[in-house]
Amino acid sequence: MFISISLIALFYASDPVYRSARDFFKAGYYEEAITEFKRYLFFNPDAESAMPAYYQMGRAYFELGVVEAAVDMAALAARAAPDDSNRWECELKTGVIAIAAGSYSRAEMILLQLEMSTANPKIRERSALFRAVACLYAYKWSEARAAVDEFFRYRPDPETQLRVDSLLRGAERMKLKSPAAALWLSTFLPGAGQLYSGEWRAALNAFVLNGGFAAWVGYKFLNRYWDDAYLIGSFLWQRYYFGNRFHARRMTEDKNDQTRRRAAQKVIDLLQTRDR
Numbered sequence: 001m002f003i004s005i006s007l008i009a010l011f012y013a014s015d016p017v018y019r020s021a022r023d024f025f026k027a028g029y030y031e032e033a034i035t036e037f038k039r040y041l042f043f044n045p046d047a048e049s050a051m052p053a054y055y056q057m058g059r060a061y062f063e064l065g066v067v068e069a070a071v072d073m074a075a076l077a078a079r080a081a082p083d084d085s086n087r088w089e090c091e092l093k094t095g096v097i098a099i100a101a102g103s104y105s106r107a108e109m110i111l112l113q114l115e116m117s118t119a120n121p122k123i124r125e126r127s128a129l130f131r132a133v134a135c136l137y138a139y140k141w142s143e144a145r146a147a148v149d150e151f152f153r154y155r156p157d158p159e160t161q162l163r164v165d166s167l168l169r170g171a172e173r174m175k176l177k178s179p180a181a182a183l184w185l186s187t188f189l190p191g192a193g194q195l196y197s198g199e200w201r202a203a204l205n206a207f208v209l210n211g212g213f214a215a216w217v218g219y220k221f222l223n224r225y226w227d228d229a230y231l232i233g234s235f236l237w238q239r240y241y242f243g244n245r246f247h248a249r250r251m252t253e254d255k256n257d258q259t260r261r262r263a264a265q266k267v268i269d270l271l272q273t274r275d276r
Contacts, residue, residue, distance in 0.1 A: 033060045054077035058076075071106065088123045108134045108135055145168045182196050190210035194244075209240050
């Protein structure tokens with residue numbers, strides 16, 4: 001893929017500004033490469049020269065970790081493509097970069113639009129596959145199933161499709177724990193929310209610490225050390241008590257995310273096996 005993009009890039013490599021930008025990119029000076037590509041685009045705004053420049057600039061942004069900007073540049077490269085073939089390839093790559101950026105909804109939209117606009121069955125197949133991956137990472141199980149069905153239209157495999165469908169239906173029915181319940185459990189009994197989320201060590205730690213501070217405050221109060229009781233309760237016990245509530249909710253959210261991520265990864269592994 002992107003052979004035609006590379007050929008266009010080679011054609012314009014004779015331009016000194018483009019050559020400078022390309023050399024900076026190869027040397028790993030990505031910020032300098034971006035600056036030179038922008039300068040090149042300012043003087044060469046026509047479509048054919050703009051496409052490889054935008055694409056290379058997107059790669060530079062990606063290497064810098066500025067993934068949203070990389071997605072934007074890939075989208076601009078698609079718009080500047082001289083023909084449908086290059087545009088479809090750029091749009092497919094834009095969707096893949098959006099997935100890498102964690103912009104799953106944006107990736108889904110880009111890839112769905114590509115499927116609707118392209119006349120190339122291979123592009124449709126790849127687009128449906130990556131759209132399924134975007135939906136899986138967003139835990140949108142029914143949308144993922146629709147994308148998977150579209151993928152198997154172009155690459156039939158009834159056995160694998162049945163297994164994938166079974167996994168997705170199971171993911172839709174999975175029971176997740178309530179972060180709100182964990183928070184309220186730890187409100188009334190520190191450590192109870194952590195135990196509810198399955199983190200018994202954290203539960204024991206929260207129970208012992210909060211129980212210890214409660215006993216300390218009680219001891220000071222009963223012995224009329226009012227100032228000490230106030231200071232311990234306000235500055236130490238309060239910190240651990242509210243921290244215990246926050247961590248109970250966060251642990252439950254993390255557990256839920258791990259459960260959904262494992263379910264999504266099982267489907268992705270099956271699709272990757274079929275895609276080889």
